[in-house]
Amino acid sequence: MNMPDESAILNKVTHSVRANQLIHQFGVGAMIHFPDQVLMSAAPEFWESDVTPIYDERLANRLGVRYFGLPISVEGDNGKHRMAYVRFPQWYYCPKCKRLKPMDEWVKEYRIKASDAEKDNDPYMVKDPHCPSCGKHWKLVVSRLVTICEHGHINDFPWIAWAHKRGKDKICDHPQLKIYTMGTGRYGFDNILVKCETCGSLANLSGIMDKELFEKLDNEEEQRFKCPGNHPWKRMKEGCDCYPRVSLRGASSVYFPVVKTSLVIPPFTTDFNELIQLTDAYDRGFQNYCKAMEKNRGEDRIQEIIEDTTEEIVKELANSNIKEDAIKEQLKKSWMNQDENAEEDMDEDQRFREEEYDALDGEAPNADASNFFKREEQKIEPYQETIPSLKQVVLIHKMREVQALIGFSRINPVSGPDDKDHFVCIKELTTDWYPGYQVLGEGIFIRFDELQIEKWISQYKEKLSARANTIKDNYAKSFYTINGKQTITVKFLFLHSLAHALIRQLSFECGYNIASLRERIYCDKGDGTGKVMTGIFIYTANGDSEGTLGGLVRQGYKETFPDIIKKAIEKARYCTNDPVCSLSKGQGIYSMNLAACHSCLLLPETSCENFNAFLDRGVLIGTMDDTEIGFFSKGFDTYKNK
Template sequence: MENMQNFRRSQFVLTYGPGSIIETKKGPRIIPSLKNGLGLEFGGPLLEKNEILDSRIGSILNNGESIRVFEIPSNSRMGKSEKPLYITNKFPAWKICYKPHGSNGHPIIYDGRKHEKCPLCREKDGLNTGKDDPSIRFITACRNGHLDEVPWGDAVHNLSKIKKGKCNHDNSYFTWIAGNTFSTIFIRCPICGAETNMESIYQAGFKCKGRKPENEWVRKGKPSYVADAMHEYCNGRAKVMQRQSSSLRIPETITLLTIPVYDQAIYRVLNGPGVLSNVGMALEDHGSDKEDFLNFLGRHMKNKPFQGVKKCIEEYKFEEFKNFYYKLNNPDISFMDYMYEEFEALSIGSCESEDGNFMVGKPVDISGNEYLPDFQVYPVEKIKTVTAQTGYYRMPYSKDDTMPPIVDIGQNYEDDRWYPGFVGIGEGIFLRYNLSDILEKIACKKAYPAWKSKTNVSEMINTRWTKNVTNNPAFVWLHTLSHSLIKSIALYSGYSAASIQERVYLNGNLTGGGILLYVTMPGEDGGMGGLVSVAKNKPLLNKIFELALDNLIFCSNDPLCSKEVKNENRVNGAACHSCLLVSETSCEHRNMWLDRNIVMGE
């Protein structure tokens, strides 16, 4: 259908989500909040039917609320193959009519909320000129997550060097004088003649009105609108950006592997609807007596989940069952605790989980060289991931070096807070190193002391990864090698580099580290076997590592790239798009903590 645009669940979670602008055949649209986008569908039946039963996401957020994650269902699952499931809003509302207007024949820009058609030529959207998208490409954003139209009236009249007193223009349209650069694009008031250029508008800051268009009502066929009085208070400054800028909305996601301890019957049972809360109440009053515990649950739970708990207690014993519950319900567990668990599970090698969603084969030993220590490569034959998007942040240009606050996208329904997510199935390749071997290789590098220092800009970066991990030179070494491997493995595995994701590990006592490169996709069947076949082919592995090292030695931007040095104001050393930076879908560290010189430098 012309009014529909298809999205994969993984796209929605990893790239888009509430507050993002998508480009469609009908022009740019903003994805509303979960509640506004799903409309009447947002409720118990849809949420519970599509819930991802994994309590770990909630334990990481640990904000005192009941956290739950659901997959946005496909149209086929909902039985709505010809109807849009998630409604979007028009944004921005300002448009440009390219027809010549007035004696000088210039285009005009106009406010689509006030004028359905061009106010001068009366042509709708100016489409007679062959322009598919008449929407203006400029918007404003502030670091507090707000998004709005450019205040063209304020910009033109306040920044103009031509001062003509008070203007009675309603600020609903302006003359657009095109140019080749921002400094030669002028916007002029058709009434008083005041004008300014886009360069001045870009450099200026405007008072933020606290608008979040994703929270506004969906109005079919019309731009969304909420009165200023309903906006949030914000003391920030809004900066002009282009609506397709990658820094306009950066998603905040959590991805966890389903390792063996979380891929068994007891975990599935405890994650059933309402089970954890009922078990908690039962343990509080009857934790010392199994029969009293079961009698309490029998009175307060539905029969099916109760029978599941009863069976687990028979199989795992009451004490083991209680210990597993306390492990899941530990208020002090952190994201890093789960990372340490993942590393240990991957390092065991040659194992398969109870439910079969985690399968690792026998490792292949690879000999080191001048730049690499000896290491092991494990084929990860099956892997299951759970990913949730918890929020986003906006990064317009600012002199403020601190990270902007994260905008939470969760929506409340009854007593729970819901986030969008997806389950991925796929394959991977895992590389394991001893940290002492890595440090032996890099301690003599000129880049090492700068990374060893803890006083740098990365201290101000919001991340769930602790600073003693990301600031560790061995982590930077692993992360740098990981990016180079993504590019070289893509040539032999059948996957594009953008589809390969990474996870870099250091263990809890900082004695071991590793790199997991993996591909997952929603559905029962994930992966084509390309990464596993690479992991089992020692001659091919040697060839891939040789290519990865070549990519670190030579960069088309050298000598400019290689001369970049890590300092307290930089998150990277020698790293650029030609040699190390990869797709934002591949790197969970936003292309930070990279340096060719710590691997290949002097």
Template sequence: MTDTAPEEVMLHDPGEALDPLADAEDAVVKNRAKVGSSRPSSLLYTYGPGAIMDLPGFSVMPAGLDDWEPIWKRREKIPAIIEPRLLNVIRMHLGPQVDALRPYPWQPKQNSFAKEGADLGIPARVFPQWLRCTGCDYLGPLPRFSYTNTHPFRPDLAQFTHKGCPGRGAQRGGAKTGKRESPAVPAQHLLTCTNGHVDEFPYELWVHRGRRCPKAERPDLKMRDANVGKSVGSMIACTQCGATRGMAEAQGSVGRDKLPQTCRGRHPHLNAFDKECDARPTLIMMGASNLWFASTQSIIVMPRTDAEKAEALGDLLRLELGVDTVKQFAGQLDVIRAMAGMKDIDLTSVSNESLSTAVADALTPPESDEERKKKRDDWDPVELLVPEWQYLQKPALFPSQKNTTGLMVTDMARGPELPPQISRVVAVNQMKKVNAFIGFTRLDEMDRINDLPGRLVKLTRNGKPTWVPATEDRGEGIFLQLSLDAVEAWENIVYTTPLWAAHQAANRRNFYRRFSETAKAVDPDTRLPAPRYWLLHTLSHVLIREMAMSCGYGAASLTERIYGWPPSAHREGAAGLLICTTASDSEGTLGGLVALSEPPRLQGLVSSALRRAARCSSDPVCAMRTPHDPEDFLHGAACHCCTFASETSCERANRFLDRRFLLTLPSAHGKPVPGFFGSPDVR
């Protein structure tokens, strides 16, 4: 089964005039034809609202949640994912008005020619809205081009074309040349700022150096490649006055001074502008990796306590019946049951006492803004992991649990040859993971959501969404727990080493050199994970690389979930890792990964992974890599040859990795750092 979500593209009437710096949505002709598809996981982490999705013929930007509402209204019942633990965290960040987690508007089809769900999809806008003709290099706004999308089963054929294109070999002296229709491609240059705005590049003002063309009010422009001499990149030329200017001048800090000094505050995904923006725009290319960073929260669904069950039912009543209706009939449980039945809510197994508790929970007034902001400022993302860690510490609950949450775990025996530092092994036979998208940033990824709340780009025009997109994935995995006493003793030694001091200094340099303004308000030392996290993270990566060769899944399909934090006054310490695979279909539960938890297979796998980690084809450069001023990279003895994993697998973008914490490796300066697993086996 392939999870696809057709995109709705907003097109524009090519006959109307267009201000090259204004939003091209002023002259809108809506086209509801499908132009592409993507899996829900891609829409969550790669191509969500505000991101740019590069299609075969052009590029689109998924619209904000306001534009999703008409899509949802095509169905009588809007599906929702009920998970109070995650919803409470989202409310803390976005406000108490958030009442639901919704899946993406998609419906499975019986076959490729079926029409089920043809009216559903993710609305999107064409962006960038300046295109370049591939036949004659003409550069112009969207209305100057024609759109075709006529084949119902070939959305990849949708494209913009330049009618009457003369080509690059036009004859001179007035002789007629043959006219043709050439495809157009997006112009790659954009402006963005640290407040999350993105805008078209002002090509007309750029080529005329901030002034108007002396020959025409709306001059025709050309974008030519000029990879000779110092004109690296594209060259913009005005066909009326002959002015030319290279895009290379806009690059770097010197080029930034030549760009507009004020940001227009444009949000193309919302078709809106902010009233003011105090950030300076900078040049960015359409395919740049720092153009869009998703901010997500995720949890593993676990068996609920009675209080959590009541909260979940309260959320469901509030969502389906409405607060006013629940309040009106709060004292009449029979009426509540009848109305819930009309909404397909099964309350037959819910006692009156539990229903009363759920009703009271549904009517609980929201926290004040001051309380919510205080809670958000004090919140740590680790809080989402603590319940999962605590549950995995209680193997007595595993056999007696009801598999209503999609979680099935088994406490496994330790193999006699498994390293003694690994104290427990748990097979996660089945699991369900819920992921929610709550916003995004540009230029700089947020280490934590509460770095600076204003940096999180809004998903609706008023900035107060009543729901957020979410996915529900199923999978399997293996949980390994390290000896907490051994980890704590080892960590206390690492804190005193020069290597840890070097990593601390590199983290501070990295933090203060970031584009965003978050460094002014945040202590960088609080953003550096403890040595045990580096240890667990490195171990996770070497195991993922080893497991991929025998579990039946590709390395990019395996993901990690690290439980690594020192003890504090309000929570116990943790040292464990979960390697899992999750997907929104059966691909996530093939059984090949959990089969590796059998003692004979696991002990051989761990031994092989540690032996491979002892050597890297880039050694000794890799093994002795330590950041020194002015270097600010956030890893040590780790590289693509030995430790790095794909971006779909790593939760920290290949940061905070060092094989010297895993194994005792030779050092170029002084005594080596003691590896947690000791000296490598060089057999």
């Protein structure tokens, strides 16, 4: 693993992270806490160019890139790690001599005092950060404090300016800082003192978590504490007129990743194009194609690359009887498709979900033509004997999901696709790929009878709408947005809450850990636009290398699944926090849940695509003061067709 500034190769064992973590909590622009130091994931432009490519034509077209890159190779124990880091935070202190200064000054001291052998082995003190004066036994300790601003910048805490903040103190010419613990009975930051040994200026850290701290300290003549506009993950600074906030480097508000996910589905993927994409010739040709596009080589060069790649693929697949013309046409479709048939007036996310919905329920053309998407539709009559409202049950024996990291924000999550002031894109405009990760797994897709749901909603319209409007109002007042602007309807609350109840029950039945299961909700907006959708897809989020262990799909057969639904609903009727939970008028983040808490419906946040928001047991089983409004309040045969 490389650092773009010092280009040091770090230990693969001690400085490795899982591939999926590089797309989520430890993505580009996030700090990673290793045993000896804290590093920040660098921009994709610093990664080695031969990242393992991941192909998903549908998601790539949506995001305007050509492919996705996995920074860790898949070559087994000998695989090469291609991730790059930068050093951040820069400020470290020695616990023995108490000196506090940026790493480049520690390195200068190290290069003076270290032996030639040490400097040859670790010229920039990347592998073993220690105090050059106190010896290797005294490891340098990274600063716990950083400053962040709403535009996504992150900077070191202004230690020098803070030490000289008293009155009209001017910063001395050669500040030398030390940090002390006063030990006077105080606690927290009040007990920490920063002192300049050169001029004697000092200040403790009292009040540093005040949101308007720096704005109060600055004056018109001198503005020491404005945001420097630092993006250390890509080694650049830009202008910023904000006053930043102080934060602990491990606080959740420091990094909110923006991740887009996609199911790789027919007709966008088939056995034929997957066979082609798995060849070495395809990877080489695709890399040449991307380079040609970057340099605007022209159509003649593109056609030449396609011709050459086709010949190499034919040789590699000599025993498969695939025609050369078919390969050539597939390459043109995969590389040069611009999604010209997309409906401009349709919401992009809605169209994306509708395509997946059609593949899951079998309406998509060639729905069974992919080796990475294997579906088995069940006869619905045995299920309806217990759950009359079910309309379709489909077992997905094999599926592939692609996750792409496109950006992040700090302080608050981005408020939607148009929130350009807070959203920070992780790549340059000329870079034609995003960091990506894929998982092979299995799942269960269920679809409910739309007419029965409409009948239930119309019967209790006033009370159900009031509950949905409460969540909708709290959502509108918040600064929180999940996967774009979510449309809150009674049907969506029903599907989402039921998905959580099912995941909690399935985790007891199938052998997968609850954090290994994920949901995908298919619900229309209820405004008459687009396809009517009433479905839930529950799938494994981290299957093994073969794609599935089979434990989840096995629970979807008629002998077991109806009872699992019954158990899930019965468990949802009772919560150890009742009556408080059942009668809640708003709980969870920004009060965007009603009757839902950690004892009854909440899941690990990796399992919920809405991060545990928009949940309500009341729409499933009613509430303690209104027991009849839930869809399953009166039993499972209440809405059985007569």
